[in-house]
Amino acid sequence: MTTPDLQALIARMGLAARAASARMAAAPTAARNLALVALARLLRADPAALREANALDLAAATAAGTPAAMVDRLKLTDAVIATVAEGCEQIAAMPDPIGEITHLRQRPSGISVGQMRVPLGVFGMIYESRPNVTIEAASLSIKSGNACILRGGSEAIHSNLALWKLVQAALVEAGLPAEAVQLVETTDRAAVGHLIASPEAVDVIIPRGGKGLIERISREAKVPVIKHLDGNCHVYVDATAEMALALRVTDNAKTQKYSPCNAAESLLVHAAVAGEFLPRIGALFAAKGVEMRGDAASVALLSGVPGARVVAATEQDWFEEYLAPIISVKVVADLDEAIAHINRCGSHHTDAILTEHHPSAMRFVREVDSSSVMVNASTRFADGFEYGLGAEIGISTDKLHARGPVGLEGLTSLKWVVLGQGEVRT
Numbered sequence: 008m009t010t011p012d013l014q015a016l017i018a019r020m021g022l023a024a025r026a027a028s029a030r031m032a033a034a035p036t037a038a039r040n041l042a043l044v045a046l047a048r049l050l051r052a053d054p055a056a057l058r059e060a061n062a063l064d065l066a067a068a069t070a071a072g073t074p075a076a077m078v079d080r081l082k083l084t085d086a087v088i089a090t091v092a093e094g095c096e097q098i099a100a101m102p103d104p105i106g107e108i109t110h111l112r113q114r115p116s117g118i119s120v121g122q123m124r125v126p127l128g129v130f131g132m133i134y135e136s137r138p139n140v141t142i143e144a145a146s147l148s149i150k151s152g153n154a155c156i157l158r159g160g161s162e163a164i165h166s167n168l169a170l171w172k173l174v175q176a177a178l179v180e181a182g183l184p185a186e187a188v189q190l191v192e193t194t195d196r197a198a199v200g201h202l203i204a205s206p207e208a209v210d211v212i213i214p215r216g217g218k219g220l221i222e223r224i225s226r227e228a229k230v231p232v233i234k235h236l237d238g239n240c241h242v243y244v245d246a247t248a249e250m251a252l253a254l255r256v257t258d259n260a261k262t263q264k265y266s267p268c269n270a271a272e273s274l275l276v277h278a279a280v281a282g283e284f285l286p287r288i289g290a291l292f293a294a295k296g297v298e299m300r301g302d303a304a305s306v307a308l309l310s311g312v313p314g315a316r317v318v319a320a321t322e323q324d325w326f327e328e329y330l331a332p333i334i335s336v337k338v339v340a341d342l343d344e345a346i347a348h349i350n351r352c353g354s355h356h357t358d359a360i361l362t363e364h365h366p367s368a369m370r371f372v373r374e375v376d377s378s379s380v381m382v383n384a385s386t387r388f389a390d391g392f393e394y395g396l397g398a399e400i401g402i403s404t405d406k407l408h409a410r411g412p413v414g415l416e417g418l419t420s421l422k423w424v425v426l427g428q429g430e431v432r433t
Contacts, residue, residue, distance in 0.1 A: 008195050016193070017201040020156050021208025023186040024129040028154035031187050032126045036103040042149050042181035043099035049173040050092040050142070054085055060169035061138065068162050076266040076330045080136035083166050091142040094398040098150045104415050105152045108424055119426040124419045126152040131202050131209040132400065133158045133224060135216030138166035143391075143398035144213075145174045145188045151418040154187045156209060158202060160216070161194035168192065203228040213413070215401040218328070233413060235378075235404035237328040238268030238356040240386040243345045243371070245362035246279040252383060253284060253361045258291045260359065260385040266330050268402060269357050269379075269389040273325065273335045275345045281308060281338045289315050297332040300324045304338035325352040342367050346374050353377060355404040357389035378404050378411035 008016070031039070050057070061083035068078050104124045111121030132144045132155055141157060148155040159167040171190040178185050191198050203212050203224055211231045214224040218237050225232055242260050244253045260271035276284055285305055289312040292299060299309055300320040309317045324335040325348070339345045349358050359381035360371040368382045379389040379402075389412065391399025396414030403409045409417035 008193055008198075010197065013193070013195060013198050013201050016191075017198065017205055017208055020189050020191070021129070021205055024154040024156055024189060024208065027184040027186040028126065028129050028152075030184050031149070031154055032105070032152045034152065034183055036105075038181050038183055039103070039149050039152065040099040042177045042183055043095045043146055045180045046142070046146065046149075046174060046177035047092040047095040047099075049177055050088055050095070050170075054088050057083055057088060057166070057169055058085075060165040063165040064138075064163050071162075073162065077136050077162070079264075079266045081138070081163055081166075083138050087139050090392065091139045091146075091398070094143065094392055095146045097392075097395075098146050098398060098415070101150070101415065103150070104419055111424075111426075116432070117427065117430040121424050121426075122421040123424045124416070125422055127418055127420055128210040129154045129156065129208065130400075130418065131156045131158070131212045131230075133199055133202070133212065133214045133216070133220070134401075135160040135220060136163060137215075138163045138170060140215060141167050141170040141190070142174070144400055145171075146398055147400050147415060147418055148188060149178070149183070151415050153418055154184075154189075156189050156191065156202065158191040158199060161196075164192075164194055199224070200227065203230065203232075206230045213401050231408075233401065233403050233405060233409055233417070235268070235354070235356060235402050237354045238270070238402075239272050239326060239328050239352065239354040240269055240356050240389075241273045241275060241349050241353055241358040242271045242386065243275040243339075243342075243349070243358070243360045244277060244280060244284055245342065245345075245360055245364060245367055246277040247364040247367070248277075248280060248284075248361040249363055250280075250284065250287075254287055254291065256359070256361055256383065256385050257288055260387055261292070261334050262295050262297060262332070263385070263387050265332055267387070267390075268328070268330075269386050270330070271334065271359075271386050272327060272329050273337070273349075273352070275337050275339050275348060276305070277342075277345070278304070278338050278340055281305070285309055285336070285338075286312055289317075292334070295332065297334060299334055299336050301336040302338060305336040308338075309336070328354065342370060346371065350374075350376050356402065357381065357386045359384060359386050378402065 285308040293315040298316040357379040391412035399412040
């Protein structure tokens, strides 16, 4: 498409989204919930058709030599379909945040002042690979009374189109405007540039994808952006960690799945337990083909593990998001060094401490500057579904408006409400 055609397309979609957002904000909770329940039913009704559309994308990605981690993110399996359908139902069952008035208090003047939760309006979602994001974004948008414009990656175009048609069918079935969820159907990358530079079309942009995509959008957008650049997540094994727990959680955080942004990429181990812990976790990693990039102390302890792939870490390794069977490993002197290392090298996404010492756990929770901080649990739990949000629009490492997994409340704002009985200011 030519530049004028793309500009006109985004302008039309923006006008339709604005009109739909007004209707969605005023729609009763029952109608929005009905759309979500209908969407869950439609997702389960014909998974074979969704898999068929997904197969076209998988074949094209494989032929193009797409990295295995990206192909994995592209898969729309029966399990993924079941999870997003369940997410729709979970969101439908949640209390409706829209219209809720909180912190209502009476002032000496006689007026009562509070805050009402309201939809943001229209958000633009730009994402890569994962077609399940189409449903997660749509379902959260519907429940929160917003409208959205979705632009998935070209690598998932067939999957996204098939899912989007189900969303529109569910909206119509519930008596809601089909334009409340729109998908940019062109794969022309220039469409992204027009969308992120159109404050008249969208109120906020939410990118979800690789670091390059998010950096570009953050740099070029003319509307606010909710984002995270990367997920260098840490597991810190403290001196008092229970060994079996530490092995189980660390293994899960790294190897349960390599491609998500909440997989552990860095392992820090207290010097007091490194001699016992590292050879044992090294054996688990070696059995699964995980390469360990360590400092001098960890390399010395790991090199004797049969079959272990151990190399010396570079300075860049402490900052790296691998999304692959690779992990950086460092022996630290104490909790202070672990916290300082995470705050310096981490991406403020998700970090975990494994410890039996409550004061250390509470210091870690208070002082590690990340959107999710965990005690004796796998970083893989940093997810809207696992947090009980039903689904997430993404994970924000920003500090303003929304932080961590962004669910319903992250797609709303607050406005002041004043209730009076004829009071005037003197």
